[in-house]
Amino acid sequence: MSVVSELVKNVELPKMVKIRQRFSREKIEDIPAEVRGQLSRPEIEGNIRPGMSIAVTSGSRGIANIALITREIVSFVKSKGAHPFIIPAMGSHGGATAEGQSMILRDYGITEETMGCPLRATMQTVHIGYTDEGHTVLIDRYAAEADAIIAVGRIKPHTGYRGPYESGIMKMLAIGISKQEGAEVCHESGFKNMHRMVPLFGSAILKHSNVIFGVGIVENAYEDTCKIVSMTPQEIIDKEPVLLDEAKAMMPQIMIPETDVLVVDEIGKNYSGDGMDPNITGTFCTPYATGGMKSQHVVVLDLSKETHGNAIGLGLADATTRRAYEKMDFEKTYPNSITSTVLSGSRIPMVMASDKEAIAVAIKACNEIDKSNVRLVRINNSLHVDEIYISVAHLDEAKLHPDIEVISGPEPWPFDENGNLW
Numbered sequence: 001m002s003v004v005s006e007l008v009k010n011v012e013l014p015k016m017v018k019i020r021q022r023f024s025r026e027k028i029e030d031i032p033a034e035v036r037g038q039l040s041r042p043e044i045e046g047n048i049r050p051g052m053s054i055a056v057t058s059g060s061r062g063i064a065n066i067a068l069i070t071r072e073i074v075s076f077v078k079s080k081g082a083h084p085f086i087i088p089a090m091g092s093h094g095g096a097t098a099e100g101q102s103m104i105l106r107d108y109g110i111t112e113e114t115m116g117c118p119l120r121a122t123m124q125t126v127h128i129g130y131t132d133e134g135h136t137v138l139i140d141r142y143a144a145e146a147d148a149i150i151a152v153g154r155i156k157p158h159t160g161y162r163g164p165y166e167s168g169i170m171k172m173l174a175i176g177i178s179k180q181e182g183a184e185v186c187h188e189s190g191f192k193n194m195h196r197m198v199p200l201f202g203s204a205i206l207k208h209s210n211v212i213f214g215v216g217i218v219e220n221a222y223e224d225t226c227k228i229v230s231m232t233p234q235e236i237i238d239k240e241p242v243l244l245d246e247a248k249a250m251m252p253q254i255m256i257p258e259t260d261v262l263v264v265d266e267i268g269k270n271y272s273g274d275g276m277d278p279n280i281t282g283t284f285c286t287p288y289a290t291g292g293m294k295s296q297h298v299v300v301l302d303l304s305k306e307t308h309g310n311a312i313g314l315g316l317a318d319a320t321t322r323r324a325y326e327k328m329d330f331e332k333t334y335p336n337s338i339t340s341t342v343l344s345g346s347r348i349p350m351v352m353a354s355d356k357e358a359i360a361v362a363i364k365a366c367n368e369i370d371k372s373n374v375r376l377v378r379i380n381n382s383l384h385v386d387e388i389y390i391s392v393a394h395l396d397e398a399k400l401h402p403d404i405e406v407i408s409g410p411e412p413w414p415f416d417e418n419g420n421l422w
Helices: 003-008 031-039 066-079 098-107 141-145 169-176 179-187 191-208 233-250 322-327 330-340 355-364 392-400
Strands: 016-021 053-058 083-088 125-130 136-140 148-154 211-219 225-231 261-264 297-300 319-321 350-352 376-379 387-391 404-411
Touching (some): 003 355, 016 392, 031 066, 031 211, 031 225, 053 141, 066 083, 066 148, 066 211, 083 098, 083 141, 125 141, 125 191, 136 141, 136 191, 169 191, 169 211, 169 233, 179 191, 179 330, 191 233, 225 233, 261 355, 297 355, 319 322, 319 355, 322 350, 350 355, 376 392, 387 392, 392 404
Parallel strands (some): 053 083, 053 148, 148 211, 261 376, 319 350
Antiparallel strands (some): 016 404, 376 387
16 A cells, blocks of 8 residues: 555545536527527528638537537528538647647537538638737638638636626637637736737627627526527627626536535536636636635546546646546647646646545545535536535535435445445
8 A cells, every 4th residue: 555545544435415406497499490590680691692601610618519500500501502611719729739629529520521511620820900909810711711700609607707708709709710829819918808808809800800690609507508699790799798697697506605525527628618617616727707616625536538638627626536647638738728828727636546545635635624524525527517416414505405406325435446436
């Protein structure tokens, strides 16, 4: 037994209770019909002319029904006699390579075969103008060469700053379509100024490029699509802040607001730009956004398959496993941190031999708690928190909450002979 294993071998892990959290179930039942209806608005449809080449953006987030929504947009554009193609619009994600960004889209089911149109990926950019403050504005070369651009993205709270435009169409333009080179320019002044820089760059791209409309997506807490909105360039500016407020109201949350230790089974770029959404977990990488759960220590047990080794967010945990550490691809992880100028998310936390030891060390390191009755919350990931686990110390609190249902337990942790969860 190692010295570290010896130090934590007597830490008692609490029995756990499975609970269900209830959120709003509002969602769109017929997504293709909703997309067609939104695109059929005269002020939207009228911008698509026969023969036009049109770049349709696609980002790196795990957006519900994104392949279906994108395919319907492509189909509608083709029905008007135009020639759509898809471009990855994800800043420096995918290791800041065209191949890496194409791979992300393939994982989401977005390919030339499934979409029925070309997919053109490049990291090359074109200078199209300047912001009102004189910053250079760059966008994807294929987008710049097209006759028109359709910006498609999910609208939700950002993980590093607060402002009228956070994650959404404006950010898709300011960061996503600008690729690594353009995103770096926007990020240069840091997250302290992102509330100002995103609309500054986004508005400049709307002014100097050929964006004909945007399609904003809002999801409920169950990752169901609950709103799809087409927007003219001016409507992107006017309506996105309103949609952001709606998205905030629909977001999931951990209804136990404070705990000693938070255990996250899996993080990844498919769940959040920060690997685990700090709006849920409280693990913010900047001081310019707050919220989420309060805890003394956070444990991350693994990386998702879909993140392809991008371990952004691992540095915001206090302990992890050797399994997660060995999946970390520095070439995929570091470009994102360097471009955003926030390096903390790429740090390596304490690496433990097993799931059990990672959890145990977090408990042992807590101050001023009852070690015989530890408060602990375990989630699978930050995107799906309808069913989670809480320790028995939280049980009375959970029973008093009107939107929490106790499903099963208390039960011991299901570790195998190596101390890893089944």
